[in-house]
Amino acid sequence: MAYTVPETIRSSATAGERLLFTTLKNFLPDDYIVYYEPEIHGRHPDFVIIGPDLGLVVLEVKDYTQNTIFQVNTDTWTIVNGKGQQAAVKSPIKQARDYMFHITNALQKDKNLIQTEGPYRFKLKFPSGYGAVFTRLKQDFFVREGLYSVCDPNLVLTRDEIDPDKEEFSEENLIEKIMGMFVVPFRLKEPLTKEEIDAIRYHLFPEVRISAEFKPPVPYQDQLLLSLHEIKTMDLHQENLARQIGDKNRLIRGVAGSGKTLILSARAKYLSKQHPEWKILVLCYNISLAQEIRHMIRMKMNEPDSLFDFDPNNAANDGDLKNIQVYNFHAWLKQEMKISEKQIPIFVQKLASGEAILPKYDAILIDEGQDFEPEWLSLASSVLNPDTQMLLLVEDRVQNIYSRKRSYVQDTGLSFQGRSKILSINYRNTAQIVKFAWDFYRNHSALKNKVVKGSIEGEEIISPQSTRRRGPEPAILKGKNLKEEMGFAIKLMKRLHAEKGVPYSEMLILYRVKRTYNQNIIETIQKELKAAGIPNFWLTENADSKRGYEKNQEKVVISTIDSSKGLDFQAVFIVNAENMPFALEANKEREVSLLYIGMTRSKDYLFISYSGESEFTNYFDKIKDNRLKLKEKLGSV
Known part of the structure; x- marks a missing residue:
């Protein structure tokens, strides 16, 4: 079964389009991608x-x-329309050919997708073809009317060739016919790699782009070509969600690192492009996450279709978000609603009774929805345009560190039954980090009995699935004191920077508390970094530092775990871990979720250190002992 984008065809599609969509989906190979009406x-x-x-x-x-x-x-x-009127139209074969040339012209600008030598130099390294499908005409009609004299039979599919209910239908013939729709036919000696297919998607569909190593266009044998490397795109499931979340209220539940924020940002751009007259609001809880979302949406909004016009160094800073507003919740209250949190219940009542009138938002997108109080959701839904009801909630119950209890129907007045999607694959972390973090969560969470796999609507926790991306096991180190912990961390930072090319801006130090009765934790962290000559930025120093954070600064970032939600870094260092669970925090479940969040901020390298004892560090001690025993056992074999 081929992968279709979107997953289902729109209800207004013609009967013929629906038939072809279903046939291609059911009979083409599993590793084929079928796009319906892509822009x-x-x-x-x-x-x-x-x-x-x-x-x-x-x-x-x-x-x-x-x-x-x-x-x-x-x-x-x-052609003759239903009223008997004649009209001249472009040949369907020529329409398809023109579309193909439009696509190949875009792809031939990428040096990695063309042949650089031989008679087909500067042509795509893979065949590109076209054809026309006549969903209500059979082959015998084409033969009888002589249509094959103006339509190459190799470029035509008729009803009996696409309808499985017809006796003449053959799966083999369908595939062979599509495989032959090339004016200059040639079969690939080697199949396209996933990276090459991602590069095709990257060029054709700007909305799926995540990142790439971008080098300015350079002349190559008299041709101006792009050179892109390390291309990263949404996977097809993420792309489908971004394109076909659907209208009205929707809920996306995803595990850490599944691309929830990426999909939300892509959705914001899509809605802005489709409805430039709309007023769109994006909300989250953390100030630093609001900055990240704003940066992500701005990158998407300012990226042109043609990468020849794209300057990645300026895209994040230039331009505006057009009709999109991005706020953390309390900044929105202050700047747009002009009220405090205490005034929310009274204000909601006034809005309901018509005593207070505010401009309605046509779409509201909420990230990290598990952090929102019920009355916050009630306020947001009360300023949503009732005609659109376009409310998108994105959440992960594992990352619920504020113990919010809710009923979405009661809080928003909207039902999400049958209107939710699940993202269970963790793309951010290596398989080792996913397993390490999830094992910790399953061993300490009181909610472990609610863990499920699959699309369940309710209070259940979604079990993460890892990708095949692998890396080193998370490091666990116990020191004599925090200074020694920082010595371990700094040594590894310098090694990653020098040997692995990890920028300091891709390193994050996480701490649970700023100071305790016997030590100033943040002061020790900063002092040791300064002594080692490693530049750093204290993200959680105050509200201004959170708002002014830019990840491209060449500095190690220091943050509380709370404020790191929604962010990710190549290397994460969780120090002073013995302060978890924190003695003054009555809710242990919050501490479990916090440490899980901290671990899953890391894309490649995770380092956990401590110099004291707690329930969590005792767990890490056991892991260290088991690793040592396994190493000794393997060494004796």
């Missing part, structure tokens, strides 16, 4: 198929009947 640099072909052994094929779909077609030639067809 590609301002054009909207009906279907685009990408396959590792196929290349790329564009299909134009026509629901013409025998009475529709009046006269044809290779370029123009004269």
Whole structure:
């Protein structure tokens, strides 16, 4: 079964389009991608198929009947509409060909996707083809009317070739026909790699772009070509969610590192592009996360379709968010609503009774929804345009550190039954970090009996699935004091920076409390970093430092675990771990979630250190002992 984008076809699609969509989905290979009506640099072909052994094929779909077609030639067809009126239209074959050239012109600018030597130099390294599908006409009609004289039979699919209910239908013939839709046919010697398919998607669909190592266009044998490396895109499930979240209220529940914020940002851009007249609000709890979301949306909003016009160094700073506002909740209260948190219940009543009138938001997107109080959600839903009801909630119950209890129906007045999606794959962390963090959570959380796999709506916790990306096991070190812990951390930082090329801006130090009765933790962290000559930025020093944070500064970031939610770094150092669970925190479940959050901020390298004893450090001691025993056992073999 092929992967379709979107997952389901729109209800207004023609009967022929629905038939073809279902047939392609059911009968093409599992590693094929079928796009229905994608927008590609301002054009909207009906279907685009990408396959590792196929290349790329564009299909134009026509629901013409025998009475529709009046006269044809290779370029123009004269058709008769339902009122008996004649109209000249471009040949369906030529329409598909033009779409194909539009796509290949975009892809041929990437040096990594073209042939750089031989007779086909500067042409794509994979075949690109096109064809037309006539969903209401059979092959015998084409033969009888001589249509194959102006339509190459290799470039045409008819009803009997796409309808599984027809006796003439053959799965093998369908695939062979699509494999042959090339003017200059050639089969790939080696199938396209995942990286090459991601590069195709990266160029054609700006909304799926995450990042790439971008080098300015350079002349190559008289051609100006792009050079992109380390391309990262949304996976197909994430792309489908971003494109087809659906209208009205929706809920996305995802594990840490599953791309929830990325999808929310892509959704904000999509809504802004589709409805430039709308007023769109994005809310979250943390100040630092609001900054990250604002940065992410601005990057997406200012990125042009053509990468030749894109300057990655300026994209994050130039331009505005157009009709999108991004706030942490309390800043929104202060700046837009002009009220304090204590005034929310009274204000909601006034809005309901018409005593207070405010401009409505046409869409509201809430990240880290598990952090929102019920009355906060009630306020947000009360300023939502009742005609659109476009409320998107994104959450992860494992990261619920504020013990919010809620009923979404009661809090928002909207039901999410049957309107939720699950993101269970963790893309951020290596498999080792995912397992390490999840094992910790399962061993300490009181909610472990609520863990499920699959799409369940309610209070259940979603079990994360890791990708195949692997890395080193998280490091656990016990020191004599915090100074020695920092010595361990600094040694590893310098090593990662020098040997692995990890920028200091991709390193994060997390602490639970700023100071205790016997030591100033933040002062020790900063003092040791300064002595080692490592530049640093204290993200959680105050509200201004949170608002002024920019990740591209070449400085190690220091933060509380609370304020790191939604952020990620290549290397994370959790120090002074013996202060968890914190003695003054009555809710142990919050402490479990906090440490889980801290661990899952790390994309590649995780370091945990402590110089005291707690329930959590006793758990880490056992892991260290087990690792040592395993090492000794393997050494004796």
